[in-house]
Amino acid sequence: QVQLVESGGGLVQAGGSLRLSCAASTRTFSSYTMAWFRQAPGKGREFVAAISRLGVTTAYADSVKGRFTISRDYAKKTVYLQMNSLRPEDTAVYYCGAKTVAVIDREDDYEYWGQGTQVTVSS
Numbered sequence: 001q002v003q004l005v006e007s008g009g010g011l012v013q014a015g016g017s018l019r020l021s022c023a024a025s026t027r028t029f030s031s032y033t034m035a036w037f038r039q040a041p042g043k044g045r046e047f048v049a050a051i052s053r054l055g056v057t058t059a060y061a062d063s064v065k066g067r068f069t070i071s072r073d074y075a076k077k078t079v080y081l082q083m084n085s086l087r088p089e090d091t092a093v094y095y096c097g098a099k100t101v102a103v104i105d106r107e108d109d110y111e112y113w114g115q116g117t118q119v120t121v122s123s
Contacts, residue, residue, distance in 0.1 A: 002026035002112050004096045009117030012086055016121070020081040022096030022114060029077040030054065033099050035110060036070060036081045038092035038119075045095065047107040049081060059104050064090075086121045093118050 008020040020036065035050035049070040050059045058070055069082040079096060094117050097110035 002029075002032060002098050004098060004112055004114035006094065006096050006114040006117040009094060009119045011120045011122065014086060014088055014121055014123050016086050017082070017084045018086065018119060020083065020094055020096075020117060020119070022079040022081075024077045024079070024098065026077065029072075029074055031100060032112075033102060033104055034070075034072060034079040035097045035099075035107075036079075037095045037097055037107075037110075038090075039095070039116075040089075040092040043092075048094070050104050050107075051079065052104050053102060057104050083119070086119075088121045088123045091119060091121050 003025040005023045012018055030053055033053055036048040037045050038048050039045040048061050051070045051072055055072050067085045072079045096114040098112040099110045101109050
C-alpha cells in the first residue's frame with residue numbers, strides 16, 4: 001500500500017507558475033506508476049499527466065502539453081507537477097494517484113489517491 005499527500009496548491013494569476021508535490025509513504029516507490037488528475041467544480045475527474053515506474057515514460061493530456069511537466073524523485077519518494085503558463089481553466093482540485101500496473105496510457109485503474117490540493121488561477 002501507499003499513502004499520498006499533495007501540497008503546493010494556491011492562488012496564482014493567469015500566466016503564472018506553480019509546482020505541486022506528492023509525497024508517497026511506501027518502501028517501494030519505484031513499483032508505482034504515478035499520475036496527476038484534476039477535478040474542476042461541477043465536472044468529473046480528468047487525467048492530467050502520468051509517469052512510469054522508472055521515470056522513463058511520461059504522458060500528458062492534450063490540454064496541458066507543453067505547459068506542464070511531471071517528474072519524480074526516488075530519494076524523496078515524491079512526484080512533482082510543474083505547471084507553467086497557467087490559465088483560468090486550469091482551476092481545479094489536483095489529485096495524485098498511484099497504481100502498481102505498469103501500463104501508463106490507461107487512466108481508469110489507479111488504486112491509491114491523495115486528498116487533493118486546490119489550484120486557483122485568476123484572470
